[in-house]
Amino acid sequence: MSGKHNDKDSPPEHEGDFKQLDKDSRGALKMLLRPVSGPIFLGRVLGALSALVSIAPFILLTELGRLLLSGSSSTEQASNEATTHEVRELVTWLIIAFSIQLFLYFVALVITHLADEKLKSIIRNRIVAAVSRAPLSWFNDRSSGEVRKTIQDDSKTLHTLVAHAPVDTTVAMISPTVLAIYAFIIDWHLGLLSIAMLPVFIGLQATMMASMGPKTAEMNERLQEVSARAVEFVEGIEVVKNFGIVGKAHSAYANAAKNFSKFYWQWCGPLITGSALSMAAVSVPVLMFINVGGGALMVAAGWVNVPEVLVCSLISLMIPQALVVMGNMAWSYQQAGAAALHIVEVTFTPQLSTADPDTASETGKILSPVSSDEVEFIDVSYSYTTENGPVSALENINITLRPGTITALVGPSGSGKSTLATMVARFQDPDSGQVLIGGCDVRALRTDELYRQVSFVLQDAQLVRASIRDNIALARPDASDDEVETAARAAVIWEDIELLEQGLDTVIGEDTELSGGQRQRISIARAILTDAPILILDEATAATDPDCQTEIQTALSHLVQSKTVLVIAHSAAAIRGVDNVLVLGGGRIDAAGTPAELDASNNHYWYQLRKADINA
Structure with missing residues (x-):
């Protein structure tokens, strides 16, 4: 469309x-x-x-x-x-x-x-x-x-x-x-x-x-x-x-x-x-x-x-x-x-466009079914529309996320981290360029097919006014109670659910109100149950207390295993153990490499980030 x-x-x-x-x-x-x-x-x-x-x-x-x-x-x-x-x-x-x-x-x-x-x-x-x-x-x-x-x-x-x-x-x-x-x-x-x-x-x-x-x-x-x-x-x-x-x-x-x-x-x-x-x-x-x-x-x-x-x-x-x-x-x-x-x-809201499968892409690739978990950003540019005209958010981004690796996006506020990462899930489409999953333009994927490939856990956990069971099984409504329980245990939220009088049948927003950490872990349980091969994380522990952060980190360790993961991070401590780091600045890639390679580089933002982590 x-x-x-x-x-x-x-x-x-x-x-x-x-x-x-x-x-x-x-x-x-x-x-x-x-x-x-x-x-x-x-x-x-x-x-x-x-x-x-x-x-x-x-x-x-x-x-x-x-x-x-x-x-x-x-x-x-x-x-x-x-x-x-x-x-x-x-x-x-x-x-x-x-x-x-x-x-x-x-x-x-x-x-x-x-x-x-x-x-x-x-x-x-x-x-x-x-x-x-x-x-x-x-x-x-x-x-x-x-x-x-x-x-x-x-x-x-x-x-x-x-x-x-x-x-x-x-x-x-x-x-x-x-x-x-x-x-x-x-x-x-x-x-x-x-x-x-x-x-x-x-x-x-x-x-x-x-x-x-x-x-x-x-x-x-x-x-x-x-x-x-x-x-x-x-x-x-x-x-x-x-x-x-x-x-x-x-x-x-x-x-x-x-x-x-x-x-x-x-x-x-x-x-x-x-x-x-x-x-x-x-x-x-x-x-x-x-x-x-x-x-x-x-x-x-x-x-x-x-x-x-x-x-x-x-x-x-x-x-x-x-x-x-x-x-x-x-x-x-x-x-x-x-x-x-x-x-x-x-x-007349802006609509997500659909790429033409009969036309070759700008890179010469013909659209085809998803064949792998590799994610590619090819010459991606994007601008926001404001009252004063368009404002550039991303310019000619070219990166590849290998299957089974964890890549962190870091950079100052407004550098385009969230905009870039959420393009994989089509929060917005690029003005020019392509986002490919397994060689297929995301615009050519049906919505249900896209979200079988991509799941995300954001800072603000989005839950609906429904039972806890329905919230966890949102992407897989046919999931059994055993599967829902397994996902909840992996997300370190099952013990909290058991304490509720109606258990999985508890309606969020009516029968109970959940804390920010509990909502986040239910969101993680949903992602675990979905088991999509590509995962986007936007500082999932940023708005929680230290005790809850430990539980969420434990839940995330179950979630990221063997997946292609893109993490939006605001501190060096949040991205320990990642495979690759991308430093964004002004909508461009300022630096890229492993944490060790960036330690040896002269990138100012990475230096300040590591210095703050060491001092902490």
Whole structure:
């Protein structure tokens, strides 16, 4: 999967400009709604018909009032009987008109709700497909709070826009227009009274909505920042308490929340006053005072009759409520636009590419099934994309890892160690060059085949909310309990598991919480059970106490036997007994050789590393 898309479907880009962000949000929303545009259009049509039919009850009420008024002044029995018959007929048609209006509205909402369910399914499938093909480094670059908000919250935000807005906004636009026209048909004086307060209401609402798009986009960006910082703080609370840095550790979340609160009040404070004034202008007492009071004067002047005044007064109440619905739907539209932008950005994540097996590689090798455990990096270069442009992380790396050997990667922070090592497991692919396993480009391997060849143990052990058995057997779900136990014993974690009431059935995160060292050893047990011939280790003991480090080193000694091992190290003590050492600096190989050969070299970083080890 190359991850390439047509320009028509390419994701919108923004650079922090909230007006541009609002524009991008609208484009993303249009793109996202494309698969359900047909049902949405049909929902609008039925909503429009429902709005047109809504005038019928008011016409019938007017006629009914006139009939009753004329009937009350008649004294003849035959005339009264005729009036009663006409009243029954008008009431019947009134019920029919209401029923037709409600039926059309109901069917329209059913259609748009079905469209909403269809869109949810499409979005979920797109997100799953995109995330499943995203490089693992994509998850490292984003907090779980950001990913969770996009997958859960943003998908739900679209519900109102798809299931309700097409019908409700259509009704809200057509119904007041039709009713206002009918009020003018009854009498133009009454028509003017029915819309007398609309200019005030619309003017105040327009003033408040003037910068709604950019402000909503900014609000969503700030909310996402608050969500991300909150998740980071909660996930790290154990470490925070252990090291007594609560005030410092939660400052990122506190600052994000404070900034959001300040922004929200500065934005919404003036809107509260404007909203109160606009709603007061179209409140029931004000509208009734104007329409009933003004209508009474017109009745006294003989211009109109009482039923006409009452009907136009009801119309004056309906028109502002429809406009309020439009305002609410406009807010939902802004919210949905921001959500759509996040969803589209996730669905257009960089995808792991697949090499073409019919094309010879740059080195002249033809892709073929994995034939050995040898790992080769051939002219590998890689750059990170930042706001200021690409930043080179690796440049023309050429190394070979022989089967059954342990190779250590050392170098200062930011030298590219983790980037280089994790390319074997396709955390990211090189911009140029190749990573080969047994002569086969890793991009030509199916995911399941790749992870039968490569396993890894990183500083931050990644466990899922499932039983300990399922966590250890994640790569081999068919493994027996005996095999799981054997791996757990080799990882020096079995005794801890036996102490738990439910043993292997203990659910991590629900039945128990594990220490960092226990989580790391379960991760090692998983790698032992997987028994992949190639292993990547990223300073697996770095975040644990000395006692736990000894147990983890014992577990690792079982794990690395007869494997092709690449170790990311930050101290000379962590790589004692390795076969080869690679010193990285600025994305390049500064020195390479056995530890003894590097001792005899003049490499500055290796000298400082060995000096620190000797002093320790």
